[in-house]
Amino acid sequence: MKKFALICMFAALAFGVSAQEVEKKEAPANGAKIRFEQMEHQYGVIQKGGNGDCQFVFWNDGNEPLILQNVKASCGCTTPKYSQKPVMPGEKGFIDVHYNTNNVGGFSKTVTVTSNAVDNPRVVLRIKGNVKADAAKEAAPQAAPQVKEKRAAVPVSDKDIKHVEPSKLEKK
Numbered sequence: 001m002k003k004f005a006l007i008c009m010f011a012a013l014a015f016g017v018s019a020q021e022v023e024k025k026e027a028p029a030n031g032a033k034i035r036f037e038q039m040e041h042q043y044g045v046i047q048k049g050g051n052g053d054c055q056f057v058f059w060n061d062g063n064e065p066l067i068l069q070n071v072k073a074s075c076g077c078t079t080p081k082y083s084q085k086p087v088m089p090g091e092k093g094f095i096d097v098h099y100n101t102n103n104v105g106g107f108s109k110t111v112t113v114t115s116n117a118v119d120n121p122r123v124v125l126r127i128k129g130n131v132k133a134d135a136a137k138e139a140a141p142q143a144a145p146q147v148k149e150k151r152a153a154v155p156v157s158d159k160d161i162k163h164v165e166p167s168k169l170e171k172k
Helices: 002-019 135-139 158-163
Strands: 034-036 040-047 053-060 068-073 078-082 092-099 105-115 122-132
Touching: 034 122, 040 053, 068 078, 068 092, 078 105, 092 105, 092 122
Parallel strands: 040 122
Antiparallel strands: 034 053, 053 092, 068 105, 078 092, 105 122
């Protein structure tokens, strides 16, 4: 009975702790603050080899210089470029993103921006679209691949060669 009471007491204590409201932390008043014009770029449908460039615009709404510490794509098919210079308060900056449109099919990739912003030090941007193959190339018949004639492999070792008489060898 004591064990049951002890278990009930711990359960009530755990429930009481989880039921307490967690205070929201407000961003400090001083420091760099980052705000993006858009968090996602929709390419729509692009032809294979088409323009895979887009630009994300952001502002420093804080009162200290904003420094982008790292801008990293989720895969090698996406290449971000950004200025290494600090963005001063009230000014805007740019992140240029290039997607390799030689990859046919739908895509959804991310670019993670890490900065000294006090309000949002890590921002995830997204690019989406669908790359279609060239219609003329799709309609053209493809040549059948050439297949080399296969010959049966005959295992041969030094032991086999020593025991074969020259008169028994096949002549071609």
